[in-house]
Amino acid sequence: MQFNSLSFAVFLPIVFLLYWFVFNRHVRWQNLFVVAASYLFYGMWDWRFLFLIAFTSLCSWGSGLLIGRYRAGSPKKAKLLSALNIVVNLLILGVFKYYNFFATAFADLFLHGQSDGLLLHVILPVGISFYTFQALSYSIDVYRGKLEPVRDIVQFFAYVSFFPQLVAGPIERATNLLPQFGKQRTFSYDQAVDGLRQMLWGLFKKMAIADNCAVFVDEVFGNHTAYDGASLALAAVLFAFQIYADFSGYSDIAIGVAKLFGIKLMRNFNNPYFSRDIAEFWRRWHISLTTWFRDYVYIPLGGSRTTKAKIVRNTLIIFLVSGFWHGANWTFIAWGAFHALLFLPLILAGRNRKYTDTVAVGRWLPSWKECLQMTLTFLLVVVGWIFFRADTISMAASYLCGLLGPWHNPFNMKMLPVLFYIAVMMTVEWFQRDKQHGLDLQHVTSHFVKFTIYYILIFIIFIAQKGSETFIYFQF
Numbered sequence: 343m344q345f346n347s348l349s350f351a352v353f354l355p356i357v358f359l360l361y362w363f364v365f366n367r368h369v370r371w372q373n374l375f376v377v378a379a380s381y382l383f384y385g386m387w388d389w390r391f392l393f394l395i396a397f398t399s400l401c402s403w404g405s406g407l408l409i410g411r412y413r414a415g416s417p418k419k420a421k422l423l424s425a426l427n428i429v430v431n432l433l434i435l436g437v438f439k440y441y442n443f444f445a446t447a448f449a450d451l452f453l454h455g456q457s458d459g460l461l462l463h464v465i466l467p468v469g470i471s472f473y474t475f476q477a478l479s480y481s482i483d484v485y486r487g488k489l490e491p492v493r494d495i496v497q498f499f500a501y502v503s504f505f506p507q508l509v510a511g512p513i514e515r516a517t518n519l520l521p522q523f524g525k526q527r528t529f530s531y532d533q534a535v536d537g538l539r540q541m542l543w544g545l546f547k548k549m550a551i552a553d554n555c556a557v558f559v560d561e562v563f564g565n566h567t568a569y570d571g572a573s574l575a576l577a578a579v580l581f582a583f584q585i586y587a588d589f590s591g592y593s594d595i596a597i598g599v600a601k602l603f604g605i606k607l608m609r610n611f612n613n614p615y616f617s618r619d620i621a622e623f624w625r626r627w628h629i630s631l632t633t634w635f636r637d638y639v640y641i642p643l644g645g646s647r648t649t650k651a652k653i654v655r656n657t658l659i660i661f662l663v664s665g666f667w668h669g670a671n672w673t674f675i676a677w678g679a680f681h682a683l684l685f686l687p688l689i690l691a692g693r694n695r696k697y698t699d700t701v702a703v704g705r706w707l708p709s710w711k712e713c714l715q716m717t718l719t720f721l722l723v724v725v726g727w728i729f730f731r732a733d734t735i736s737m738a739a740s741y742l743c744g745l746l747g748p749w750h751n752p753f754n755m756k757m758l759p760v761l762f763y764i765a766v767m768m769t770v771e772w773f774q775r776d777k778q779h780g781l782d783l784q785h786v787t788s789h790f791v792k793f794t795i796y797y798i799l800i801f802i803i804f805i806a807q808k809g810s811e812t813f814i815y816f817q818f
Contacts, residue, residue, distance in 0.1 A: 537601025
């Protein structure tokens with residue numbers, strides 16, 4: 343069931359009404375209903391994977407109880423239990439997502455590419471990387487003493503399976519989301535209205551921008567040798583906007599839906615294309631994943647408070663692992679390595695936290711220097727997206743070589759609408775860059791202005807829709 347589908351348009355109001363008017367008497371009943379609705383939502387893809395998410399939840403919940411019991415009196419047992427839970431969860435993730443990758447690599451090295459009989463013919467469960475990392479964060483935080491183990495299994499299952507962010511994030515931390523399922527929620531009209539606005543903004547980005555960019559991007563990347571350099575460059579730029587509008591659009595919808603149920607999810611994107619360097623980009627892109635790797639991988643390795651040799655090692659590890667998290671393909675590893683090479687000079691020079699504020703604070707427009715910085719950073723990110731979108735390393739290399747070929751005018755009238763929608767998105771997000779989302783209009787007092795904006799966006803979504811396209815990050 344996708345957010346931009348008719349089935350979800352029916353599902354959401356029914357769940358909303360039952361949640362607030364039938365199961366609102368006790369928090370346990372509310373949580374039980376959340377689990378039931380979330381499992382129905384997830385089971386619409388493939389009911390067999392419900393056993394997998396239930397097993398992951400049960401392992402992390404049970405290990406959390408045991409870790410909490412032994413944490414003070416027998417720390418070695420607690421450490422062993424924590425490690426065992428991590429291994430079990432990563433093993434499940436590895437079998438479904440990475441086994442065929444390693445089996446193919448083994449066959450290429452030792453069996454002359456003959457992988458018959460080695461490969462598993464299994465479907466990758468939707469969102470497995472997201473809910474696995476969310477479950478892992480709980481047991482790790484319990485082991486570290488940052489969180490007390492939760493005894494209510496229904497509360498924990500609601501935390502892992504909460505349907506708005508189940509299949510594509512944000513990857514929530516137990517310290518933020520789990521306590522919210524431990525207390526009674528009360529309906530907030532203002533929060534719900536803001537949630538609806540954020541949902542509308544997310545649907546606009548997904549249906550008007552991402553799905554329309556996909557038409558040209560898929561055509562060019564599907565047969566890139568037939569296109570000139572200008573068309574290849576345009577397709578790469580449009581893919582940058584496609585993946586941003588698609589993924590941040592999903593996050594906006596997820597966060598907005600959660601607000602309808604009195605739940606606050608973490609922000610996942612903070613205007614990354616207004617970044618002045620790569621370090622700032624990574625603080626603003628897929629925030630829930632980058633902070634997860636920072637807290638559970640990078641800092642335990644020593645972070646940046648160690649020797650320069652280890653800083654280089656830690657940075658390479660974090661970016662390569664981040665790339666590999668996205669998929670079992672050398673292109674994702676190359677994408678991670680590319681960003682590591684861009685990031686290393688900044689961190690070694692101690693300039694990786696130079697830009698932690700919002701660009702052009704207190705000004706309507708950026709300076710020329712800021713414009714150049716944002717443009718350069720964006721272009722570097724676009725180059726990285728070519729590796730991300732390509733099917734193979736050789737295809738990415740061929741695509742990059744094609745950019746050096748002849749350039750002709752790639753524009754036609756069919757592209758004007760999507761270019762207009764992109765311009766609208768970037769303009770709105772520029773002037774709203776200090777807000778939580780593009781339609782955060784709590785400072786606007788005129789109802790006429792607000793509803794005019796709503797109806798314009800709804801009209802654009804209606805005329806621009808290309809069908810119920812799958813969200814890109816479902817594959818991860």
